[in-house]
């Protein structure tokens with residue numbers, strides 16, 4: 001098999017709004033926080049991601065996430081960087097359609113990150129279950145638990161993304177592990193730990209704690225970072241200041 005930089009895991013309608021999307025897995029990554037995990041990109045298949053974001057068409061892949069730039073949000077992903085490179089590569093025909101018999105070995109012994117861009121809940125859950133079963137582990141996050149089209153089986157693969165202490169505690173009360181972005185000066189809840197990349201410097205590859213809302217272990221919080229951090233602080237700073 002010639003060197004394959006990525007494969008198309010899914011091409012079809014978004015679970016969230018029925019518009020055309022793709023899910024692509026890429027095998028090499030320089031992301032220091034995650035380490036060399038397989039990255040997956042959930043993109044509109046008909047519009048470049050930065051154009052989709054500006055036009056508000058990113059709901060097909062990001063659903064109800066309040067951090068969408070089109071909603072004035074603070075998402076740390078720069079759509080004209082990684083997502084655009086993957087989109088253009090897809091359009092050039094660089095990624096074959098995933099065939100377990102041909103490409104399965106590219107996943108064996110690796111960790112996979114569900115949603116380097118886009119929400120895994122936009123993709124049918126069977127796509128994730130078949131590919132995750134080939135790997136040694138995964139991380140994932142979803143903002144779609146309140147979306148009318150949300151498939152709750154995604155919770156086996158993704159942490160529930162929470163935006164406020166109150167929201168996180170409500171999910172934790174119902175046995176769902178959360179991943180919460182917080183301001184630096186706000187406290188952790190009793191059943192939360194600070195992301196281990198912040199406290200110990202290890203990568204997600206080595207840590208793997210964020211492996212699903214139904215998994216074992218504590219919930220996780222992380223201090224806000226990235227280009228749009230100021231937007232987050234102005235939107236959520238006061239909410240975070242409430243002691244949990």
Ligand code: SF4
Nearest residue numbers: 195197204207209210
């Ligand atoms: S807690 Fe671990 S898996 Fe989760 S984001 Fe932090 S380093 Fe990655």
